[in-house]
Amino acid sequence: MTDVDALAALGALAHPTRLDAFRLLVRHEPAGLSTGQLVEASDLTQSTFSTHLAVLVKAGLVKPEKRGRQMIQRANLDVLRALMLFLAKDCCQGRQELCEPLLAELTCC
Amino acid sequence: MTDVDALAALGALAHPTRLDAFRLLVRHEPAGLSTGQLVEASDLTQSTFSTHLAVLVKAGLVKPEKRGRQMIQRANLDVLRALMLFLAKDCCQGRQELCEPLLAELTCC
DNA sequence: GAAACATATCGGTTTTTTACGATGGGAGTT
DNA sequence: AACTCCCATCGTAAAAAACCGATATGTTTC
Structure with a gap:
């Protein structure tokens, strides 16, 4: 994931309507x-x-699919994971102790 | 981290200048x-x-500290971690298999 | 083919964001 | 006290985003 991709994903999620829709x-x-x-x-x-919705699709976070006369929208969790990894890379720059608390909390799932 | 906090953090990072500054x-x-x-x-x-910079500070991602006549800015990794956890919670809603790939990649650090 | 439906796109207005120069205030320096 | 330095804030102009009604496109149904 490039900086441009990450900025698009961050911007797409940085709006209440779009964040709600994505989580739904x-x-x-x-x-x-x-x-x-x-x-x-x-x-x-x-x-x-x-x-x-077009913003979410452009960022790759949502993948539309034609079904008859309506469009089925699906979340693309690969992009969400890529975004989290992008942020984590910043967090962990060389110092693993910085991200250990995060990993500890993430093992909840 | 509430939705409002997450939206503020996402919006703060969704700009090239601010993302660069935060990573620096x-x-x-x-x-x-x-x-x-x-x-x-x-x-x-x-x-x-x-x-x-004020946007980053308002979102809690950066913590300023007075030192003499200049301000020292420091990244607040707690908020970054909280944001990642916020996103992960969406990802993992009930289905742990969705986040296992993420955890596998995160163990790099 | 006509009508109904689901969604995208087009104009246009309002609001928000971004960017800059200029100004102001606090903190050191002489 | 006057000066310099560092940073925040103000005023403003330009650009972008958000929102809506109306219209266009493609699809199913009758």
């Missing part, structure tokens, strides 16, 4: 949700939400 | 760098960089 999609893995269902879950217009 | 500070832990040194490392005006 994560909770609905691997089935996904239609765009319309996501619009309903938000309190925004269909067109406004569509542009938010 | 991480690499200079635990000594930190003065604001002036950070300005030099950027290609921006002192005033412009100051507002960027």
Whole structure:
């Protein structure tokens, strides 16, 4: 993951509507949700939400898939993992003791 | 870490200047760098960089400390860890197999 | 083919962000 | 006290983001 990719992912998640939508999609893995269902879950217009969704898709965090006349949206956890690894690399620069607390907490899952 | 905190941290890192500055500070832990040194490392005006720095501080990612007539800026790795944990919680919702690849890669450090 | 449906895109307005020079205030120096 | 240095803040202009209604595109249904 390059800096540009990480900036796109960070920016995509840095908005309440998009963060909510992404987390909703994560909770609905691997089935996904239609765009319309996501619009309903938000309190925004269909067109406004569509542009938010486009930001998530452009960042690679969401992968759309055609199904009949509707689009099924699915979270791309690979990109989320790549983003976390990107951040972790900063955290761990040479000093492993800095990230050990993180690993300890992450073993919760 | 609340949603509001996470959004602030994501937004703070979602800018090339601020991401660069934060990573530079991480690499200079635990000594930190003065604001002036950070300005030099950027290609921006002192005033412009100051507002960027304020965003990082507001998000808690950077902790300023007075030293004489200059400010020493230090990265707050606790907030970075909290942010990563916040993202990981989404990733791991109930399904531990989703985060195992991440943990495997993180053991690099 | 016409109608209904799901989603994307186009204009346009409002709000927010970014960037700069200039100014101000606190902290050392002479 | 006057001066210099470091940094924050103010005022402002330009750029980007957010939001909406209206329209366009492609798909199923009748």
